[in-house]
Amino acid sequence: AGNRLITGSYDYGIKIYDFGGMDSRHKAFRAMDVEDGYPVISIAHSSTGDRFIAGTGSCTPTVYDRDGKVIIKFVRGDMYIRDMTHTKGHVMEVTGVCWHPSDKNVIATSSLDGTVRVWDLEGEAAFGKLTSKSVLKIKSKTSSARIGATCVCFSGDGTKVGGGAADGSIQLWTYKKVFSTRADMVFKSSSSGSSTALRGHDDGVVITSIAIAKNNNLLASRGTDGKIILWNLKNINNNQTTPLRVFSDVLNVYPTANVEFSPDSTILCCGTSGDRDRGNTNAAVGSQTVTTDNSSGNKCHLVFFDIANASSKPKATACEPLMKIGVPNVTSLICVKWQPNTNQIFCRLV
Numbered sequence: 001a002g003n004r005l006i007t008g009s010y011d012y013g014i015k016i017y018d019f020g021g022m023d024s025r026h027k028a029f030r031a032m033d034v035e036d037g038y039p040v041i042s043i044a045h046s047s048t049g050d051r052f053i054a055g056t057g058s059c060t061p062t063v064y065d066r067d068g069k070v071i072i073k074f075v076r077g078d079m080y081i082r083d084m085t086h087t088k089g090h091v092m093e094v095t096g097v098c099w100h101p102s103d104k105n106v107i108a109t110s111s112l113d114g115t116v117r118v119w120d121l122e123g124e125a126a127f128g129k130l131t132s133k134s135v136l137k138i139k140s141k142t143s144s145a146r147i148g149a150t151c152v153c154f155s156g157d158g159t160k161v162g163g164g165a166a167d168g169s170i171q172l173w174t175y176k177k178v179f180s181t182r183a184d185m186v187f188k189s190s191s192s193g194s195s196t197a198l199r200g201h202d203d204g205v206v207i208t209s210i211a212i213a214k215n216n217n218l219l220a221s222r223g224t225d226g227k228i229i230l231w232n233l234k235n236i237n238n239n240q241t242t243p244l245r246v247f248s249d250v251l252n253v254y255p256t257a258n259v260e261f262s263p264d265s266t267i268l269c270c271g272t273s274g275d276r277d278r279g280n281t282n283a284a285v286g287s288q289t290v291t292t293d294n295s296s297g298n299k300c301h302l303v304f305f306d307i308a309n310a311s312s313k314p315k316a317t318a319c320e321p322l323m324k325i326g327v328p329n330v331t332s333l334i335c336v337k338w339q340p341n342t343n344q345i346f347c348r349l350v
Contacts, residue, residue, distance in 0.1 A: 164207025271333025
């Protein structure tokens with residue numbers, strides 16, 4: 001409904017804010033550690049807002065009620081089993097969590113173990129911990145090596161699950177009575193065409209965020225190559241993988257930096273890190289190495305891209321932003337959330 005906000009951080013904690021009961025100090029009414037020693041990587045509310053899930057640097061996400069009381073923890077998989085379809089949980093760091101848009105009992109998660117898993121809160125449990133319902137494998141077309149899944153999302157109608165990968169690809173599964181193990185569609189870097197603007201993400205980059213528009217026709221992806229790419233899902237059965245739009249120079253140095261559709265799916269919104277041409281240094285944040293800008297006057301941006309006129313025809317040149325809002329003396333604007341009921345945008349600044 002837009003009256004509560006939950007934040008998670010690399011400091012291992014979660015804070016819950018209630019705007020209705022908030023005074024001028026703007027303090028959270030609840031602060032808690034999720035799992036000792038593990039940073040919070042991803043959080044998501046259910047469609048009804050009565051519960052949320054937190055994914056950390058461990059392999060066992062946890063579901064809470066709206067006040068932070070544990071409902072259930074997910075089971076840990078067997079790390080000694082090579083085929084991930086034969087174990088009931090993740091065995092490596094969880095990188096993303098996403099709630100089904102209409103079913104409050106269905107959740108999708110992604111992990112560096114190379115799988116996207118779908119969970120049913122009313123499904124089977126082992127020793128009081130939830131086991132996964134479906135296992136979706138991230139596959140590489142060039143090698144048999146395991147490729148980590150770095151983010152996850154549902155489509156607006158819940159019939160598709162998308163996963164970003166550590167090799168620069170985006171993989172999509174469609175629900176047909178059950179989800180198939182292998183992706184139905186793979187969007188990845190392509191050297192075809194005379195214009196580099198028509199290429200996908202660079203090979204080997206990490207996909208930090210994907211989002212599917214509510215009309216299910218468009219998919220947006222963001223990578224560490226400084227690109228946001230808009231893909232067409234209308235011709236998914238015709239193997240149409242040429243990008244519709246490429247938005248470049250969207251600097252991103254955080255593995256959790258996201259991209260967000262506006263409530264009416266006509267605008268893409270994201271934050272950026274500091275300017276490329278300023279003095280940068282590398283620093284360790286949790287388990288990640290992050291580039292920070294030490295120069296005076298450093299400015300990141302809140303950026304908006306107009307996609308209202310995007311059609312099935314790719315645009316041959318890189319697209320300019322609709323609007324950029326500068327944020328001075330801040331190194332990065334990492335996460336953006338566009339609340340559909342209040343039409344407010346929340347930004348996480350560093």
